[in-house]
Each structure stands twice: as C-alpha cells, then as structure tokens.
Amino acid sequence: MPKMSKVGTGTDQGWPAGLEREPTLGAHLTTSRRGYTHHGLYVGQCRVVHYSGLSGFWQCGPVEEVSLSRFAVGRPVQIVDHDRSPYSPEEIVLRARSRIGENDYRLLTNNCEHFCNWCLCGVSHSAQVERRLRRPFRVLLAVFHT
Numbered sequence: 060m061p062k063m064s065k066v067g068t069g070t071d072q073g074w075p076a077g078l079e080r081e082p083t084l085g086a087h088l089t090t091s092r093r094g095y096t097h098h099g100l101y102v103g104q105c106r107v108v109h110y111s112g113l114s115g116f117w118q119c120g121p122v123e124e125v126s127l128s129r130f131a132v133g134r135p136v137q138i139v140d141h142d143r144s145p146y147s148p149e150e151i152v153l154r155a156r157s158r159i160g161e162n163d164y165r166l167l168t169n170n171c172e173h174f175c176n177w178c179l180c181g182v183s184h185s186a187q188v189e190r191r192l193r194r195p196f197r198v199l200l201a202v203f204h205t
Contacts, residue, residue: 077135085151108155
C-alpha cells in the first residue's frame with residue numbers, strides 16, 4: 060500500500076510547498092483540491108503528466124503534461140511512496156507520456172489516481188474511489204445489522 064510523505068517545506072526556490080527539492084523521475088505526486096486529492100506523475104524538468112479530469116463544469120479534460128506549478132495550483136505537493144514498481148523511472152515516464160491526449164476520463168474507473176497507478180504498477184486502481192464507495196455500504200450494513 061503506498062504511503063504519503065511530505066518532503067521538506069518547499070523552501071527551495073521554485074518548488075511548491077511540500078517539496079524541498081526536485082522529485083525523482085516517475086514520482087507519484089498529489090495535491091489537495093476541494094473535496095479530493097489530485098494525482099500526477101513527475102516527468103522531469105519541472106513537468107507533470109496528469110489526467111486533467113473535470114477541468115470545467117461537467118467538462119472532462121485529457122491526459123496532459125503541465126508545469127509543476129500549474130499542477131500544484133498554489134497548494135502543497137506530496138510524494139506517494141510506492142514500495143516498488145516493475146518499471147524503471149524512464150519506463151514510468153514513457154508510460155505516462157504514451158497516454159497524453161487520451162480523453163476518456165471516468166470518475167469511478169479512469170481518473171487521475173487510476174492513471175498514476177497504471178503508469179507505476181501496471182494496475183489501474185484508485186484507493187480514493189474505493190474508500191468512498193465502501194462508506195455507503197458500511198452505513199447500510201450497520202442499519203440492517205442492528
């Protein structure tokens with residue numbers, strides 16, 4: 060299971076809060092948004108590939124490469140520590156870039172976290188979605204088991 064780690068305080072010039080220095084190639088990055096956590100992959104030279112997702116009012120955006128500052132939108136950035144990946148950092152970057160332009164965002168089955176986990180591990184999944192989907196079932200079980 061991946062773990063979140065804050066890397067420093069963002070005091071080095073040019074890095075968003077949460078990052079002390081340049082992330083490693085292929086690093087899984089997150090930043091908070093209103094009501095959810097946004098995910099992207101660091102591809103070097105202050106660039107991130109991410110699924111832009113719901114980029115406007117009910118408008119889904121494609122996988123795109125953006126600056127680290129555009130990805131962060133002024134919020135702290137964290138690195139998700141993965142135990143290991145079957146892919147080298149260079150392969151992770153190639154996998155991410157191979158999907159640039161894809162415009163098949165689906166909140167529950169193909170979002171920014173699904174994208175990052177596929178690039179890193181070859182398996183498309185979202186712990187964020189899984190947690191939220193389990194919550195209503197726990198409530199129903201509690202109601203009917205009393």
